[in-house]
Amino acid sequence: MSGDSPFIIVLLAIVGGALRVSTPFMFVALGECLTEKSGRVNLGLEGTLVLGAMCAYAISFHSGSPWLGVLAAGCAGSLLGAIHGYVCKLPRVNDIAIGIAMMLFGTGLAFFFGKAYIQPSAPRLESFSLGAWTGNQQIETALQINPLLLVGVVVAIAMSWAFANTKWGLIVRMTGDSAPAARAMGVSVDMVRFLSTTAGGFLAGVGGAFLSLFYPGSWNQGLSSGQGLMAVALVIFARWDPIRCAFAALLFGATGAIGPALQSVGITQGYYFFNAAPYILTLLVMIASAGSKQAARNVPGELSITK
Amino acid sequence: MADIAEPMAPPMVAASEWRGDLSIRIRRGAEYVAIPLFALVVSAILFSLFLLALGKSPIQFFQLVHQGGFGTAFSIQNTLQRAAPLILTALAVAIPARIGLVMIGGEGALVVGGFASAAIAIPLVTGKASPMVALIIMAIAGMIFGALWVGIAGFLRYARGVNETISSLLLTYIGIATMNFFVEGALRDLTNPNKPSTMPIGDAYMVGKIPGTDVHWGLAIGVLLAIVLHILMSRTTFGFAVRVTGGNARAALAQGIPVGKLIVICCLIAGACAGLAGFYEVAAIQGRANASLVAGYGFTGILVAFLARHNAIAIIPVAIMFGGLVASGGLVQRRMDLPDATVLVLQGLTFVVLLVSETLYGRFKIFQPPITADRT
Structure with a gap:
């Protein structure tokens, strides 16, 4: 196999990039999927992602254990999610506006406490390669996989199964489709949504840990630049199905990798255009899925975002 | 989608009776002032606790904000300078909010508008056009591109139901x-190796100052626009149709109000305001387009608009207050050894508390109309 052909290099870089870049998308999208299934929208996951990234990096730096950092990121994320979940149950409080506020608040906190961690380097998450058997150096580097990606895939499958087959899954779906029905069944709608938003925040925080502890693998203020937001949009595209969320995340990861991949073979023309590509793709995907009949069929009935 | 719009008058009450009842309007108005003020006080207290937990003095913080934002003639002018883009970006949030949209694209419209005016200035400056003509063309370009940017989101909302936020x-x-694509590529000024920027427009083409001050004309235009838009929203048929749509889009449709058209027009107005802010940032402050345009004015403008309850007149004082907060950022940073994100934390906290305070409306008896026998 000739590793010199630019086409192969670009393709490998895109595949490798998709595997690397997609993980945060996947976690945020799964978190948002859970929240939206319960009938509420959390637009603040961008802030959760950034705060998660900062906490993971700081804890990993101080404790020397990156996995402790991942846990800390999850806890920080669930704290933000819990605030969102609690506040939204109050009458007259708009969940979309609160999402924007939490996004600004989370980002602000992360930048505030993160200033001290821009310089030092924290221990990163270990990775292993799916391409080791080929003996080809390039394939090996391209197919570096982080355990968190696998965790994400497992969560996606588990969530999909739980929605379909467990009592808890049914309760979450029912709350999302019709709050009166849930109340009639004796389910506390506020509690279900609070827990779903908190758990969703946990997942988004873990996605942030991936950003700072694996790829790109350092903490700075431009780390996320809208990935959390794109992941929220992606849930609509994935029609509230965890498995489709995972695939959509891979697609988005691949788009995000086009720019750096082309740059690696010396095509720097339009680098900034390719930087914009994921945002443009998200917008196109939103336009396409907003009017689709299938999306309209699968949308949780209580959701304010599609009205 | 209608949640953020101002509540309409209760439909039970006949219009003439409603208009005549001054005490109700005063009580309502007092509620709209008192609850945001209360939210501000609560967030100041929470932020003080945050500072105390970090071992910093909240008293020193607020003193420095006062000193850096409003303490001297110089700092007041600095504050007003920053209030100008905040008024315009807040209008960019408030006008769509009146029709029930949570539109937060002010930052993008500001950047695109500022860049467009800096780009169109290049042939004008090299062609030695008269400064007045050049500035007018630049302002129009900024407004058109800003309007386009928010207009796209409005159009997608109307045509496809894409979530506008x-x-x-x-x-x-x-x-x-x-902007980065052009500034780092085709339109990069190669004589400036430090920071990728467009060609400077030069002192002769800069917007002047308001006589007797050090504040550029953007402030006066911003205040004027706020007043004009307030009249448009509260005293015209257009504004009435917009508010009806914001209150209940379905009812508006049933009444034959062209909802889609109104949505797009509101978004175009909003984008033009933010684009104009970008024009002033380029033509009065920076002198060129570069990454400094991305200064967060668009995001602070969201908070300003929500605090002002999307009332164009109320935006002016709130924008000046936040202009002071932004202006004092540097001083606070130096004196108290706090990171520059301190202002961000305070803003985020205020925003959350403010939105939570929405739940208080209608809960205090003192603001409610007295229940009389003939009313019920």
Whole structure:
């Protein structure tokens, strides 16, 4: 196999990039999927992602254990999610506006406490390669996989199964489709949504840990630049199905990798255009899925975002 | 979608009776002032606790904000200088909010508008056009491109039902990337090796100061626009139709109000305001377009608009207050050894508390109309 052909290099870089870049998308999208299934929208996951990234990096730096950092990121994320979940149950409080506020608040906190961690380097998450058997150096580097990606895939499958087959899954779906029905069944709608938003925040925080502890693998203020937001949009595209969320995340990861991949073979023309590509793709995907009949069929009935 | 719009008068009450009842309007108005003020006080207290937990003095913080934002003639002018883009970006949030949209694309429209006016200035400056003509063309270009940016989000909302909050924020990222694309490539001024920028427009083409002050004309235009838009929203048929749509879009449709058209027009107005802010940032402050345009004015403008309850007149004092907060950022940073994100934390906290305070409306008896026998 000739590793010199630019086409192969670009393709490998895109595949490798998709595997690397997609993980945060996947976690945020799964978190948002859970929240939206319960009938509420959390637009603040961008802030959760950034705060998660900062906490993971700081804890990993101080404790020397990156996995402790991942846990800390999850806890920080669930704290933000819990605030969102609690506040939204109050009458007259708009969940979309609160999402924007939490996004600004989370980002602000992360930048505030993160200033001290821009310089030092924290221990990163270990990775292993799916391409080791080929003996080809390039394939090996391209197919570096982080355990968190696998965790994400497992969560996606588990969530999909739980929605379909467990009592808890049914309760979450029912709350999302019709709050009166849930109340009639004796389910506390506020509690279900609070827990779903908190758990969703946990997942988004873990996605942030991936950003700072694996790829790109350092903490700075431009780390996320809208990935959390794109992941929220992606849930609509994935029609509230965890498995489709995972695939959509891979697609988005691949788009995000086009720019750096082309740059690696010396095509720097339009680098900034390719930087914009994921945002443009998200917008196109939103336009396409907003009017689709299938999306309209699968949308949780209580959701304010599609009205 | 209608949640953020101002509540309409209760439909039970006949219009003439409603208008005549001054005490109700005063009580309502007092509620709209008292609850945001209360939210501000609560967030100041929470932020003080935050500072105390970090071992910093909240008293020193607020003293420095006062000193850096309003303490001297110089700092007041600095504050007003920053209030100008905040008024315009807040209008960019408030006008769509009146029709029930949570549109947060002000930052993107500001960047795109500022870049467009800096780009169109290049042939005008090299062609030695008269400064007045050049500035007018630049301002129009900024407004058109800003309007386009928010207008896209509005059109998508109307035509496809795309959620405007997400799309307008995405368009912000796209706008910043577009500016970077040109500023680092085709339109880069190669004589300036330090920071990728467009060609400077030069002192002769800069917007002047308001006589007797050090504040550029953007402030006066911003205040004027706020007044004009307030009249448009509260005293015209157009404004009435917009408010009806914001209150209940379905009812508005049933009444034959062209909802889609109104949505797009509101978004075009909003974008033009933010684009104008970008024009002033380029033509009065920076002198060129570069990454400094991405200064967060668009995001602070969201908070300003919500605090002002999307009332164009109320935006003016709130914008000046936050202009002072932004202006004092540097001083606070130096004296108290706090990171520059301190202002961000305070803003985020205020925003959350403010939105939570929405739940208080209608809960205090003192603000409610007295229940009389003939009313019920």
